[in-house]
Amino acid sequence: MASSGSPTRRLRVSCSHGEPAFLALAGELDAGTVLVVVGAVAAALAVSPEPQVIVLDLGGLQFLGAAGVRVLSAVTDRAAARNARLRVVTGGNAVVSRALRLTGAERVLDVYPDRDTALSAGDGREFLRLAARMWHS
Template sequence: MVTPPAGSREGAHGDGARDALAVEVRPEAGTVVLLLAGELDHDTAEPLRDALQAALNAPAAGGAPHLLVDLSRLRFCDSTGLNILLRARLVARAAGGAMELAGPTRQVARMFHLTGADGVFRVHPDLDTALTAGRAGDQDT
């Protein structure tokens, strides 16, 4: 399922590209993968909020939600985006699940490092590595 950008305006953070966020959600072997593209800030955050809420409220195969957020096409993320991800992580953990991140861009990785959020999330270098790690973990149980 692809959530089209809610609106557009000239980019304040990039090269004049539209300031929009696209969220694609796809199930992947017991994990809900959310692929983010564009810019995540106060004005563009609603599609991510909606997608995370739906993923967290949907019954998971093992009973607990396991979310994986791919950040490799996220050009910008501000404190609003960080807070949305942190809250979703707490909700997933409270339900006995987990939320992990994959492929943060340099800008996003820097923000996570400066805020200490990189110590809170399990962060994978890319989506394929994250999915492989998840499958290996499933085989161990």
């Protein structure tokens, strides 16, 4: 999909730092705009203290290309290397859900249907505590 203008005009990122960090994308996520996402996630990881969770809301996207899906995997790995979890929110966006389903990314990314579900999801430690409690009961 061709589009004129700079990458920042085609993709807007709203940021809220804290725990968890929150990034909301709107516009087009494709080969021409992936560096905007890389920079936003890097900025979220650079704050002190580093967040343990970054919620990336894709509900405002109008287009999600293959390069955009690949960058989601890359920033998930980057966050994991810094001991943070990246949670992807589809926001009921059919374009996003379809792209993640067709590429198989929904099976490997931490995907949630809405912000509330992503924000209330526990971390890996909580899962391990629950599993241990069930194992020993």
